[in-house]
Amino acid sequence: MTMRNSTFILQSSRYLLAWGFIALVTAFLFTLREALDTALVALLYLIPLGLITAFWGLAPGITSAFLTFLTFNYFFIKPYYNFTVHRPTDVVILVIFLVVAIVISQLVGRMQSSLAAATAREREATQLYELSTALAGLHDRRSIAEILARQVQDVSQGEAVELNITGMDAFVFRLPESDQPTRPPEWVVPIQVARGVLGEIRLWRAAPVLTSREKRLLQTFASQGALALERARLVQAESRARVLEESDRLKSAILSSVSHELRTPLSTIKAAASSLRSNDVNWDSAARPELIAAIDDEADHLNMLVGNLLDMSRIESGVLKPKREWNILSEIIGSVLARMKHLALEHRIEVDLPESLPLVPVDYVQMEQVFTNLLSNSLKYAPGKSVIYVKAFVEGELIHVMVRNQGPQVPQEHLERIFDKFFRITAADQVTGTGLGLSICKGIIEAHGGRLWAENVSDGLAFHFTLPLIWEGISPPSLPTDMETE
Amino acid sequence: MSNAPHILVIDDEPQIQRAVRTILTEKGFRVTTASRGEEGLALAATNEPDIVILDLGLPDMDGVEVCTRLRQWTQCPVIILSVRDSERDKVAALDKGADDYLTKPFGIEELLARVRVALRHSASRQGTQSKVIHAGSLVIDLAWHIVKRGDEEIKLTATEYKLLAYLAANHGRVLTHQNILTNVWDPADANHTEYLRVYMRQLRKKLEIDPERPQVILTEPGIGYRFISDE
DSSP states (O other): OHHHHHHHHHHHHHHHHHHHHHHHHHHHHHHTGGGSOHHHHHHHHHHHHHHHHHHHOHHHHHHHHHHHHHHIIIIISSSTTSSOOOOHHHHHHHHHHHHHHHHHHHHHHHHHHHHHHHHHHHHHHHHHHHHHHHHTTOOOHHHHHHHHHHHHHHHHOOSEEEEEEOSTTOEEEEESSSOOOSSOOSEEEEEEETTEEEEEEEEEOOSSOOOHHHHHHHHHHHHHHHHHHHHHHHHHHHHHHHHHHHHHHHHHHHHHHHHHHHHHHHHHHHHHHHHHHSTTSOTTOTHHHHHHHHHHHHHHHHHHHHHHHHHHHHHHTTOOOOOOEEEOHHHHHHHHHHHHGGGOSSSEEEEEOOTTOOOEEEOHHHHHHHHHHHHHHHHHHSOTTOEEEEEEEEETTEEEEEEEESSOOOOGGGTTGGGSTTOOSSOTTTSOSOSOHHHHHHHHHHHTTOEEEEEEETTEEEEEEEEESOBTTBOOOOOOOOOOBO | OTTSOEEEEEOSOHHHHHHHHHHHHHTTOEEEEESSHHHHHHHHHHHOOSEEEEESBOSSSBHHHHHHHHHTTOOOOEEEEEETTOHHHHHHHHHTTOOEEEEESOOHHHHHHHHHHHHHHHHHHTTOOOSEEEETTEEEETTTTEEEETTEEOOOBHHHHHHHHHHHHTTTSEEEHHHHIIIIIOGGGTTOHHHHHHHHHHHHHHHOSSTTSOSSEEEETTTEEEEOOOO
């Protein structure tokens, strides 16, 4: 009720102001009546009429035009102080005045309202623009919902906004987060795409009632939101598709590499076993132990290949979680060297680990794997009788390990790529292996929060990796030493 | 042959059963096979085998569970078989009372070595514990607390000796980190593998000819340690 009263007061005050202004102008012109020509007075009267329509609108303008017509006739056309007109020219002036006054009022009024409409449109456009810029690039449904809710709140100045997003992983976003009104919302608009309804916007705003323009704007907001949500869904679907495609590509690469790699040891085993089984090989023949050794070695090789494939698939699927413990690097390297003894007959492996090296927070088994792969890579490519150096030192909060061989250098542009799956510089049939060893190392080192890289050195190739020494905020423990002897 | 050691093999893969049975029979053992956990437990109860070889990946029940149930009534040695990368399961089974493990695929020499160690330990449980352990030029006299290389005595700290004595008394067997920490240190220290690592390094420096390539105390990656004696 108060609302209606205040609008009424506002409306009537505009008329009163307009008429008051006419009265003022009339009084002013009246003092100059003798000096002015009737036609000139008519022209002068047009100025306030234009101003009135411009400031207070069309209706006060038109009423003022009629009022002016009367005052003009009454005060300025002879005989004064009545509404009769004697001279024919005065009649013409009066009629022209009325027509011109009304036309001006109309024109100014129309201009005025179209200006207001243009301003409103511009504001809407700005708000829409803001919304779409805010939504652009968002691929997370929750952030989209949040932005949308905030913009709806900004534009509507409502008491509360609630976004109800349905479908998979449904959720509700409320603004403000607490103090939701208990009554049903005043206005609900669905967030809809061609595929179906994605949710709805609920708005609580009791007063002032939403205008049709506001409703239209909020509808547009809803469809903008719908588009953003749909886009987010598509982006997710696309990245899922890309992951699948990638894993598909990996699988076919594995298949083609593996079928070659697996068949080589299998052929050896089959050939050796079948010739042992047939009576071609005498029990005391020198070939016998050799064939048996071949079966044994190739079986080990097959086992290693399968192990590498499993490791790789674990790294790929992100389930390779290091089981960290405080370990001694020299112990890890020692057990690797002990196990690789029979492989490293032609090379010399020199280990340089300072006594003062701290404990390192690593997964023992995985680090063994790293050293095994780096060393067997070096053994494979470096010429016989050459030296392989293993060195480690502390570098700030990192431990830096280097495995260096005197093998062939790697072209600069391939230094990064040698850690890619199945990447080989030499043809696959010249060197045995899966092409996975180095990428497994990289996967393990990265799972430990470290970094692995290769570098050409003066006489060969060096692998470097660094690992953090700080584990869950804890530095390597220093341990009590007991010096008392038994 | 009736007093030949009796081995029960619980594994669901027929090829493994066949291979293990062929070789163990050839070596003079009596062999019974089971392909399921329940069947294995029933056979163990009726046949009272001298050794159980148990695969951890059985179709009907968890191998660790089989191990736990066996331990409720028998102390017969249990050797577990499992694939690579299942250190957690191996450690669980070992801590539940299994004596040793073998990672598939394994060489038959390894299997026979484990069987020999297991038989010796079940014998020593019945009283004939050897007090002097030889490992290469190393001699450990558990009765007199003396460690020698050749004629030269090696000085060890109290903790180092305790650790070495525990490993040597269980020579040939794998001992998990937790097992060693509980027995040499204190059950409260069972998670401090770093103690073990550091003392092991000190011990190896004194015992091993080349501490960087240990021959006497071997590391079982992710599991624990094993003392290799001459026996």
